[in-house]
Amino acid sequence: MIHSVAILGASGYTGAELVRIIATHPSLRIAALSADRKAGMQMADVFPHLRHLDLPTLTTIDQIDFDEIELVFCALPHGLSQALVRDLPRSVKVVDLGADFRLRDPADYKKWYGLDHAAPELQPEAVYGLTEFYRDEIRGARLVAGTGCNAATVQFALRPLIEGALIDLDDIICDLKNGISGAGRSLKENMLFPERSTDVIGYSLGGKHRHLGEFDQEFSKIAGRKVEIMFTPNLVPINRGIHAACYVKGDPQAIHAALAARYADEPFIVVLPFGQAPGTGHVAGSNFCHIGVIGDRKPGRALVISTLDNLNKGSSGQAVQNANLMLGLPETEGLMLAPVFP
Known part of the structure; x- marks a missing residue:
């Protein structure tokens, strides 16, 4: 079974790393890519190293039909994911690569990030995404908060x-x-x-x-x-x-x-x-x-x-590892690439 995913914030480093990983993932298909400031552009124009891939045109977030998406990767700046996730259909699973749901106490979020939490009602369901220590909780989660690298x-x-x-x-x-x-x-x-x-x-x-x-x-x-x-x-x-x-x-x-x-x-x-x-x-x-x-x-x-x-195991690779668990896929699927050396 092929699972349709969206990457929000695809013009950043972690967004590009997600694309690179998912490009060879046998069970994931990139159905939508967003980058508000680069909407209308092709990923090949933003990241020439991805030119060989057949990818969707970059859009704004509000142009995405989330009814067609099973899982969303949020690779957005801090503070932007909370309200967005709150408004997504409940059928959509979310892996947030930012800091918006990492801290269980909204007061701690304000202390460290200087912002009021925009969706405190979602925080109790967010699972901390350090896969090797929260594996069982991640399998049944709708919302996973990726760790800081x-x-x-x-x-x-x-x-x-x-x-x-x-x-x-x-x-x-x-x-x-x-x-x-x-x-x-x-x-x-x-x-x-x-x-x-x-x-x-x-x-x-x-x-x-x-x-x-x-x-x-x-x-x-x-x-x-x-x-x-x-x-x-x-x-x-x-x-x-x-x-x-x-x-x-x-x-x-x-x-x-x-x-x-x-x-x-x-x-x-x-x-x-x-x-x-x-x-x-x-x-x-x-x-x-x-x-x-x-x-x-x-x-x-x-x-x-x-x-x-930091871009792979510390962020995008960890995100795919968690997505695999959330979708019932083998945890290592699409992630066994050898390191690049030298």
């Missing part, structure tokens, strides 16, 4: 350790290196090539990064008490990829054993042999996450490194 990278490294009480919850430091595509496709002066090509710079520092809302929500839920990690994101001059270096206190061998056991049957999470470190180039263009554990020279300290592609 930074939030996913760190959670893959730390969730099993918090669940197993293997690390000191009051001393967790996470240092992230993020590819430039994580900042989106809109024009920004500080993202111009001369300003970023030879520079590494931190941003949203001092506990201000919005993904901290997800860490607070998820880690505190697991631990049964308040957990607040120290988190430093940095932009580095690569196109895509996230490298999360998490410094924790705990037994390195026990930490590695716990991660290896937790992810042994997960198709997209690879735990490397003890002492090996993953790189962003080893997962680029794929739905894989690689995790490595390295012991420190001082006993009782460990470095846990998690890497993934």
Whole structure:
């Protein structure tokens, strides 16, 4: 059976990545593509690398007949999905790649995003889209909220350790290196090539990064008490990829054993042999996450490194993984592409 899907916000990086993935998916068909500012254009004119595909013309959202759509991917800027999803037919399933439904408490959404939630009545039905930990809930969901890419990278490294009480919850430091595509496709002066090509710079520092809302929500839920990690994101001059270096206190061998056991049957999470470190180039263009554990020279300290592609496993690949579950398809369908290297 072929399922008709729509991609809203198809002119952004995550929209283009969705098209690239779905183009070879045996059970999904792209029936509609929206990009309000580029309505009337062909995807080949917006993204020449997709020229070989037979795709619908870009339209405005209000031109789409949602009665013909089974599932919608919302790849829209923050704040735009809430009212839109509220007005969709209840028969349409939704995977939101933005932040509009990630935080269960609308007050937390306002705290971190500065906006009043436009559809708080929908929030209770939204399932957090970290597939490997919410798989059963996602299967029966109508609305799935994709995680932040930074939030996913760190959670893959730390969730099993918090669940197993293997690390000191009051001393967790996470240092992230993020590819430039994580900042989106809109024009920004500080993202111009001369300003970023030879520079590494931190941003949203001092506990201000919005993904901290997800860490607070998820880690505190697991631990049964308040957990607040120290988190430093940095932009580095690569196109895509996230490298999360998490410094924790705990037994390195026990930490590695716990991660290896937790992810042994997960198709997209690879735990490397003890002492090996993953790189962003080893997962680029794929739905894989690689995790490595390295012991420190001082006993009782460990470095846990998690890497993934922010546009794929951190966003669009995760979205398709969740859509597969929601539509009753094999979870890995259309997603087993090998990483692109070099």
